[in-house]
Amino acid sequence: MKQYGILAINPGSTSTKIAVYLDETEAMSRTIRHSAEELRPFARVTDQFGFRRDLILKVLEEEGIALDSLSAVIGRGGLVKPIASGVYEVNDALRRDLIHAPQGEHASNLGGLLAVEIASRVPDAKAYIADPVVVDELDDVARVCGHALFRRVSIFHALNQKAVSRIYAARVGRKYDELNLIVAHLGGGISVGAHRGGRVIDVNNALDGDGAFSPERSGTLPAGQLVKLCFSGQYTEAQIRRMLCGSGGLVSLAGSNSVQELLERAKQGDRACERIIYAMAYNVAKEIGAMAAVLGGRVDAILITGGIAYSGTVCDAIRERVSFIAPVEVIPGEDEMGALAENALRVLRGEEMPKKYE
Numbered sequence: 050m051k052q053y054g055i056l057a058i059n060p061g062s063t064s065t066k067i068a069v070y071l072d073e074t075e076a077m078s079r080t081i082r083h084s085a086e087e088l089r090p091f092a093r094v095t096d097q098f099g100f101r102r103d104l105i106l107k108v109l110e111e112e113g114i115a116l117d118s119l120s121a122v123i124g125r126g127g128l129v130k131p132i133a134s135g136v137y138e139v140n141d142a143l144r145r146d147l148i149h150a151p152q153g154e155h156a157s158n159l160g161g162l163l164a165v166e167i168a169s170r171v172p173d174a175k176a177y178i179a180d181p182v183v184v185d186e187l188d189d190v191a192r193v194c195g196h197a198l199f200r201r202v203s204i205f206h207a208l209n210q211k212a213v214s215r216i217y218a219a220r221v222g223r224k225y226d227e228l229n230l231i232v233a234h235l236g237g238g239i240s241v242g243a244h245r246g247g248r249v250i251d252v253n254n255a256l257d258g259d260g261a262f263s264p265e266r267s268g269t270l271p272a273g274q275l276v277k278l279c280f281s282g283q284y285t286e287a288q289i290r291r292m293l294c295g296s297g298g299l300v301s302l303a304g305s306n307s308v309q310e311l312l313e314r315a316k317q318g319d320r321a322c323e324r325i326i327y328a329m330a331y332n333v334a335k336e337i338g339a340m341a342a343v344l345g346g347r348v349d350a351i352l353i354t355g356g357i358a359y360s361g362t363v364c365d366a367i368r369e370r371v372s373f374i375a376p377v378e379v380i381p382g383e384d385e386m387g388a389l390a391e392n393a394l395r396v397l398r399g400e401e402m403p404k405k406y407e
């Protein structure tokens with residue numbers, strides 16, 4: 050069988066992760082860190098394009114990876130229009146939206162742009178994105194909220210939520226699209242999704258003041274108090290937005306986005322820290338309960354994933370409240386790089402057709 054070389058690119062706010070796979074086997078992986086000073090000169094995320102591209106090319110050269118060994122380059126997709134789950138070839142329409150960012154700026158907008166640039170240097174190589182944060186499979190009823198000017202929007206850790214669901218399905222010898230799952234991704238942001246037969250029919254918008262609070266994000270806030278703050282004249286719109294996403298959650302409540310650090314402080318006797326960590330777990334459990342109702346109580350398993358899932362303390366605090374719903378499985382960390390490569394491989398092998406972004 051033909052062997053495929055795949056470069057996966059996952060740009061985050063302070064790092065660019067890259068990995069090269071030969072079929073399913075990882076040949077190299079590297080996390081390139083970017084300091085605040087390095088990124089300061091760039092006004093917009095897309096302005097960082099040339100800077101990150103050159104760093105990727107340098108790492109590939111250092112690792113002895115020849116560009117012409119690549120059959121495809123796949124990037125994490127960004128804040129484009131709401132789209133169905135799957136693999137998308139990077140076409141002009143997608144490129145335009147990654148640059149102009151109709152739903153806002155996000156580091157992952159660079160994924161598809163870097164993929165198409167690097168693929169263009171290799172004859173016949175394809176450029177893709179897969180399961181971007183805007184994957185939207187919401188049931189119609191989940192879009193409705195309590196005022197005609199507002200609607201609920203699906204923005205979440207689609208790539209990792211789908212990847213861990215497939216891992217769990219393989220473990221129990223079932224197909225992802227036969228299962229009803231609740232997946233709680235606990236990272237810098239937190240998303241809790243109801244997966245019914247392979248579709249995420251309800252999920253919180255993890256970027257925009259919705260759901261459980263997380264290390265850096267406020268989650269849902271009392272709307273009346275928020276309105277009052279907005280009109281207090283004390284804060285600009287940018288400052289308020291930063292309270293929701295960036296300096297909300299644990300950063301605001303406990304002064305750090307590191308759950309590891311806060312758990313250590315709690316262990317040393319800091320009761321305030323302990324209370325806040327438990328409050329975060331309590332809010333995640335509440336979201337899981339809501340998703341159990343969305344699934345009509347028919348839940349095969351609850352999966353807890355993301356960096357915070359390495360903490361037994363946090364997982365136990367959640368499990369205690371939700372294990373009456375379904376078995377709880379912890380799949381810590383994320384394998385977004387592996388998930389990107391697998392998505393590209395399915396398309397290269399003809400097992401899945403890439404979708405067209407319009």
Ligand SMILES: Nc1ncnc2c1ncn2[C@@H]1O[C@H](COP(=O)(O)OP(=O)(O)OP(=O)(O)O)[C@@H](O)[C@H]1O
Nearest residue numbers: 235236237238264306307308309355356357359360
């Ligand atoms: N062993 C651990 N125990 C407890 N917390 C941990 C552990 N390892 C990582 N974390 C916490 O996980 C959080 C970061 O999670 P993760 O790495 O998934 O986030 P991210 O990739 O930056 O953001 P996102 O998942 O939203 O894309 C941090 O608060 C970190 O302290």
Ligand SMILES: CCCC(=O)O
Nearest residue numbers: 182204205206238255
């Ligand atoms: C919303 C998913 C991605 C992120 O946490 O930034």
